[in-house]
Amino acid sequence: MSTANSSLFLFLLLLAIFPCIKSDELEILLKLKTSLQQSNSAVFNSWVSSKNLCNFTGITCNSDGTVKEIELSHQKLTGTLPLASICQLQSLDKLSFGFNSLYGLLSGDLNNCVKLQYLDLGNNMFTGSFPIISSLSELRYLYLNNSGVSGVFPWKSLENMTNLVSLSLGDNHFDPTPFPNEVVKLTQLSLLYLSNCSLEGRIPPGIGNLTELVNLELSTNNLFGEIPSEIGNLKRLWQLELYYNQLTGKLPVGFRNLSSLQNFDASTNMLEGDLSEVGFLSNLVTLQLFENQFSGEVPAELGKFQNLVNLSLYTNKLTGPLPQELGSWAEFDFIDVSENLLTGPIPPDMCKRGTMRGLLMLQNKLTGEIPSSYANCLTLERFRVSNNSLTGTVPAGIWGLPKVNIIDIAMNQFEGPITRDIENAKALGQLYAGNNRLSGELPEEISKATSFDLIELNNNLFSGKIPASIGELKHLSSLKLQNNMFSGSIPESLGLCRSLSDLNMARNLLSGPIPSTLGSLPTLNSLNFSDNKLSDVIPKSLASLKLVILDLTNNRLTGQIPESLSIEAYNGSFAGNPGLCSQNISYFKRCSRDSRISKDVFTLILCFAVGTMILLVSLPICFYLKKREKDHDRSLKEESWDVKPFRELMFSENEILDSIKQENLIGKGGSGNVYRVALSSGKEFAVKHIWNTDTNGRKKIRSTTPILGKRAGKSKEFDAEVQTLSSIRHVNVVKLYCSITSEDSSLLVYEYMPNGSLWDRLHYSNKMELDWENRYEIAVGASKGLEYLHHGYERPVIHRDVKSSNILLDEFLKPRIADFGLAKIVQANNGGKDSTHVIAGTLGYIAPEYGYTCKVNEKIDVYSFGVVLMELVTGKRPIEPEFGENKDIVNWISCKITSRKSVLSIVDSRIPEVFKEDAIKVLRIAILCTARQPALRPTMRSVVQMLEEAEPCKLMGVLISKDDSTKKMESKEHKKVNWDA
Known part of the structure; x- marks a missing residue:
C-alpha cells in the first residue's frame, strides 16, 4: 500500500473512531x-x-475533541x-x-x-476514607484540604508521585499517624499543607530535602520535640506555620538561613531560648511566637x-x-508583647x-x-x-480616637484628667x-x-460630681468608680442603664439619697x-433586684431596712x-412601733389616694392592652409562617402558635419572650419567640426562664443558634x-427542661439539694456535650x-448544653482560631486571654467549664463578696x-465527708482547665477521660477502697496538682 493510501486509511479510521469517543464522553458528562x-x-x-461537549461550561478539550479538563470549583x-465514571475520560489531566x-x-x-496532573476535591463535605491513588504518577497538584475525608490516609500512594508540586491535605480528621516518610521524598514540592490532620511525633530531618518549598504549614497537630536544624535548608521558604503543637527546644542554629521567609508562626508551643536567629530574617x-517560653531580649x-x-x-x-524604630518603616498593623518582662x-x-x-x-x-x-x-482599635x-x-487625643474599642491603661502611674476629647470615641466599649x-x-x-459597656476608674484621684447624663450610656454593664473623691449625689439617670450588672461607687464622698430608679435595673x-455619706432611707425598690453583692x-x-x-x-x-433600724436583724435597733404605725397610716392613705387615681387612669389602658394582646395573638396566626423541621415533629405549626399567649409566658428577654407549650399529647416544649426588628432601646427584662439563660437573642443570635443546633445530635x-x-418574627422550638439550670439548683433552689x-x-x-462540640462535630x-x-x-437531672447565641463554628482555614473584637461571655467565666487577644480557640470553653466544676465542688458562685475586690473563684x-x-475547707459543706476526696479529684481537673495559658489546659476529650476516672467510689450505698483509683488518677503526669507547692 502506498504512503498516500496509508495516510488516507488512517484519516478515515480516525473519523470513524472520534464520533464513538465523543459519544462515550458525552454520556459520562451527562451522568455527572x-x-x-x-x-x-x-x-x-x-x-x-x-451541543458540542467542548462548549460545556467548565469543560476544556484537546485538539482531538477529547475532554482534557473539568474545572467546576x-x-x-x-x-x-x-x-469511576469520570475516570473513563482517558485524556483527563485536570479534575477540579x-x-x-x-x-x-x-x-x-x-x-x-x-493522566491526571491536577486533582482538587478540597473544601467539600465528603465522608469516609480517601481511595488509594498509586497509579497517578503524573499528578503534580493534589488538593484535599478540608474535604471531609477521614480514617487512614493512603500515604504510600504518594511514593510514585515524584512530580508533586502542591500537596494540601490539611483540615481533615485522619487517624493519628507519625509524620509520613513518603512526604519528605517529594523533592519537587513547593506547597506542603498538613495542618490539622492528626500528625504526631517529630518533624523528620528529611524535611530539609524539600528545598523547593515555598509554603510549609504543619500547625494544629500533635508534633513534639525540637525543630530539626535541616529546616534551614529551605531557603526559598516564604511561609512557615508550626503553631498549636508541642514543639520544644530552641530555634535551631541555621534558622537564619531562611532569608526569604515572610510569615513565621510557631505560637502556642513550648519553645525556649532567645530570638537571635530571628534577627536575621x-x-x-x-512574626507570631506567642505562648512559648522564649527569653532574652527582642533582637x-x-x-x-x-x-x-x-x-x-x-x-x-x-x-x-523594645527596638525604638519598631514598625516605623512599613504600614504597621499590630503588636502584642503582653505578659513578658x-x-x-x-x-x-x-x-x-x-x-x-x-x-x-x-x-x-x-x-x-x-x-x-x-x-x-x-x-487604632x-x-x-x-x-x-x-x-x-x-x-x-487618645481619649477621643474614633475607632478605638478598648483603652486599657490600668495599674500604672498616669496623672491628669480624662479630657473632653472622649466625646469623639464613638466606638469605645471598654x-x-x-x-x-x-x-x-x-x-x-x-x-x-x-x-460604652464597661468603665473602670477605681483607685484614682477623681473629684467633683458624677455627670448627670451618664444614664445616656444605654449599653453600660459595669461601672466601677470606687476609691476616688467623687462628691455630690448619685445620678438618678443611672436607672436608664438597662444593661448595668456591676455598680461600685464605694469609698468616695457621695451624699444624698440612693436613687430609687436603681430598683428598675x-x-x-x-x-x-x-x-x-449617703443619707435618707433605703429605697424599697432595691428589693426587686436579684443581687449577689449588696454593700x-x-x-x-x-429608717427601716426593707x-x-x-x-x-x-x-x-x-x-x-x-x-437604720430593723425588725429582723438582731444587731440593729428595733424600729419604733409608734413611728412605724404613723408612717404606715400616712403611707396607706397616700397609697389609697394615689391608687384610686391610677385605677381611674389605667382602666381604659388595661382595656386597650388586653385588646392589643388579643390582636397580637391573632396577628401571629394571620402571619405567613415557614416551618423548618430539624427532627421528626409530633405537632403542627398551629399547635405552637396557639400556645404563644400571655398565660404561657415563662421568661422575657431583650428581643423576645419564652413560652412553655404543653400539647394535648402531654409533651412539653420551650418556644423562644424572637422579634426580627432592631431591639435597640427596647425595654429589657431579666429572663426568669430556665430554658436558654438570659439571652433571647437578636437576629444574628437566632442565625447562630439555628446554624449550630440544627445539625447537632447529642444527648x-x-x-x-x-x-x-415569618417576616416579622421567629420561633425556635426546643425540648423543655423541667428542672431548670444548674445555676438554679446550686445557688437559688431550696427544693432540690x-x-x-x-x-x-x-x-x-x-x-461530653462540650467534647462533642469540640471534637465530634464536622x-x-x-x-x-x-x-x-x-x-x-431534665426530669432526671441529666444535663444539656444550651444557649448557642454566641457560638461560632471554627473555620478550617482559620487554624482553629477565632478572631473577634467583641468580648463575649459572662463575668467570672471568661478566660483571661479573651481580654487582650483576638485569637481564641476551644480552650476558652475549657476554662469556662473549669469554673463550672469549681461551682459544683465549692457551691460558690463565680463571683462572691468573700473573694475580695477584683477576684473571682x-x-x-x-x-x-x-x-x-x-483544700478540704474549699469543698461545699453540703457534700458528705465520705465524698470529699472524690470532690477534690474533680477540683484538680477544674484547676487544670483554668490554667492561665491556653496551651496548658487539657482538651475536652481529656477532661471527659479524667472525669470518668474520678468516678465516686461510693456506689449503691457501699463504700469501697479508693487507693487504686487515686493511684490511677495521680500516676498520669498531666493530671497532677501539687497542693503544697
Whole structure:
C-alpha cells in the first residue's frame, strides 16, 4: 500500500473512531450532570446533548475533541461524585471540584485517571476514607484540604508521585499517624499543607530535602520535640506555620538561613531560648511566637525590618527594651508583647504610616510616657498598656480616637484628667483606667461615647460630681468608680442603664439619697455604695433586684431596712449606719412601733389616694392592652409562617402558635419572650419567640426562664443558634425541633427542661439539694456535650458562653448544653482560631486571654467549664463578696490550696465527708482547665477521660477502697496538682 493510501486509511479510521469517543464522553458528562442536578446551578444550562461537549461550561478539550479538563470549583454544587465514571475520560489531566458542597463517599477507582496532573476535591463535605491513588504518577497538584475525608490516609500512594508540586491535605480528621516518610521524598514540592490532620511525633530531618518549598504549614497537630536544624535548608521558604503543637527546644542554629521567609508562626508551643536567629530574617512581614517560653531580649534588628507589620510575642519571658524604630518603616498593623518582662519605653513610631490597629503591651515593666504620636493614630482599635510602670499624662487625643474599642491603661502611674476629647470615641466599649493617679472631674462629654459597656476608674484621684447624663450610656454593664473623691449625689439617670450588672461607687464622698430608679435595673447583680455619706432611707425598690453583692455599709442611712433585704444573704451589708433600724436583724435597733404605725397610716392613705387615681387612669389602658394582646395573638396566626423541621415533629405549626399567649409566658428577654407549650399529647416544649426588628432601646427584662439563660437573642443570635443546633445530635446538647419564621418574627422550638439550670439548683433552689453523685453525673454529661462540640462535630464549635445557667437539667437531672447565641463554628482555614473584637461571655467565666487577644480557640470553653466544676465542688458562685475586690473563684481557690487542710475547707459543706476526696479529684481537673495559658489546659476529650476516672467510689450505698483509683488518677503526669507547692 502506498504512503498516500496509508495516510488516507488512517484519516478515515480516525473519523470513524472520534464520533464513538465523543459519544462515550458525552454520556459520562451527562451522568455527572445527573448526579449534581440538585445543585440547580446555571453552570449546567449549557450541558445538553444537542451541543458540542467542548462548549460545556467548565469543560476544556484537546485538539482531538477529547475532554482534557473539568474545572467546576466555586460553583455551589451539591451531590455525589461518580469518580469511576469520570475516570473513563482517558485524556483527563485536570479534575477540579474544590469549594463546593459535595458529599458522600469517594467511592470508585481513581487509579484509572492515569493522566491526571491536577486533582482538587478540597473544601467539600465528603465522608469516609480517601481511595488509594498509586497509579497517578503524573499528578503534580493534589488538593484535599478540608474535604471531609477521614480514617487512614493512603500515604504510600504518594511514593510514585515524584512530580508533586502542591500537596494540601490539611483540615481533615485522619487517624493519628507519625509524620509520613513518603512526604519528605517529594523533592519537587513547593506547597506542603498538613495542618490539622492528626500528625504526631517529630518533624523528620528529611524535611530539609524539600528545598523547593515555598509554603510549609504543619500547625494544629500533635508534633513534639525540637525543630530539626535541616529546616534551614529551605531557603526559598516564604511561609512557615508550626503553631498549636508541642514543639520544644530552641530555634535551631541555621534558622537564619531562611532569608526569604515572610510569615513565621510557631505560637502556642513550648519553645525556649532567645530570638537571635530571628534577627536575621529581614524580610519578615508577620512574626507570631506567642505562648512559648522564649527569653532574652527582642533582637534590635527587628527595628530595621522594612516589611514587618504584625508582631505577636505575648506570654513569653522576654526581657529588655523594645527596638525604638519598631514598625516605623512599613504600614504597621499590630503588636502584642503582653505578659513578658520587657522594660524601657514604648516605641513611638509604630503608627507612623497611619495604619496601626492594635497596640497591646500589658503586664510588663515598661517605663516612660505614652508617646504623643499615638494621639493621632486614627486607625487604632485596641490600646492596652495596663500593669506596667508608665508615667505622665495620657495624650488628650487618645481619649477621643474614633475607632478605638478598648483603652486599657490600668495599674500604672498616669496623672491628669480624662479630657473632653472622649466625646469623639464613638466606638469605645471598654475603658480600664483603675489604679493610677488620674484626677479632675469626669467630663460631661463621656455620655457621648455611646458604645460604652464597661468603665473602670477605681483607685484614682477623681473629684467633683458624677455627670448627670451618664444614664445616656444605654449599653453600660459595669461601672466601677470606687476609691476616688467623687462628691455630690448619685445620678438618678443611672436607672436608664438597662444593661448595668456591676455598680461600685464605694469609698468616695457621695451624699444624698440612693436613687430609687436603681430598683428598675433588670440585670444588676452587684451594688456597692459603702463608705460614702449617703443619707435618707433605703429605697424599697432595691428589693426587686436579684443581687449577689449588696454593700451599703458606713453611710448615714436612716429608717427601716426593707424586710425583703433583711435576709441572711445580705448579713453585714448595712453595718455602720447607726440611723437604720430593723425588725429582723438582731444587731440593729428595733424600729419604733409608734413611728412605724404613723408612717404606715400616712403611707396607706397616700397609697389609697394615689391608687384610686391610677385605677381611674389605667382602666381604659388595661382595656386597650388586653385588646392589643388579643390582636397580637391573632396577628401571629394571620402571619405567613415557614416551618423548618430539624427532627421528626409530633405537632403542627398551629399547635405552637396557639400556645404563644400571655398565660404561657415563662421568661422575657431583650428581643423576645419564652413560652412553655404543653400539647394535648402531654409533651412539653420551650418556644423562644424572637422579634426580627432592631431591639435597640427596647425595654429589657431579666429572663426568669430556665430554658436558654438570659439571652433571647437578636437576629444574628437566632442565625447562630439555628446554624449550630440544627445539625447537632447529642444527648447532652439541648434539642432544637424546628424553627418557625415569618417576616416579622421567629420561633425556635426546643425540648423543655423541667428542672431548670444548674445555676438554679446550686445557688437559688431550696427544693432540690444536689448530692455529690448528681453533681458528678452532671459534670460528666456536660463535659461530653462540650467534647462533642469540640471534637465530634464536622467542624469544631466554640460555645463562648459556657456557664452553669447554660447547663439545663431534665426530669432526671441529666444535663444539656444550651444557649448557642454566641457560638461560632471554627473555620478550617482559620487554624482553629477565632478572631473577634467583641468580648463575649459572662463575668467570672471568661478566660483571661479573651481580654487582650483576638485569637481564641476551644480552650476558652475549657476554662469556662473549669469554673463550672469549681461551682459544683465549692457551691460558690463565680463571683462572691468573700473573694475580695477584683477576684473571682479561680483566684480564690488558687490562694486556698496551700495545704491539704485548706483544700478540704474549699469543698461545699453540703457534700458528705465520705465524698470529699472524690470532690477534690474533680477540683484538680477544674484547676487544670483554668490554667492561665491556653496551651496548658487539657482538651475536652481529656477532661471527659479524667472525669470518668474520678468516678465516686461510693456506689449503691457501699463504700469501697479508693487507693487504686487515686493511684490511677495521680500516676498520669498531666493530671497532677501539687497542693503544697
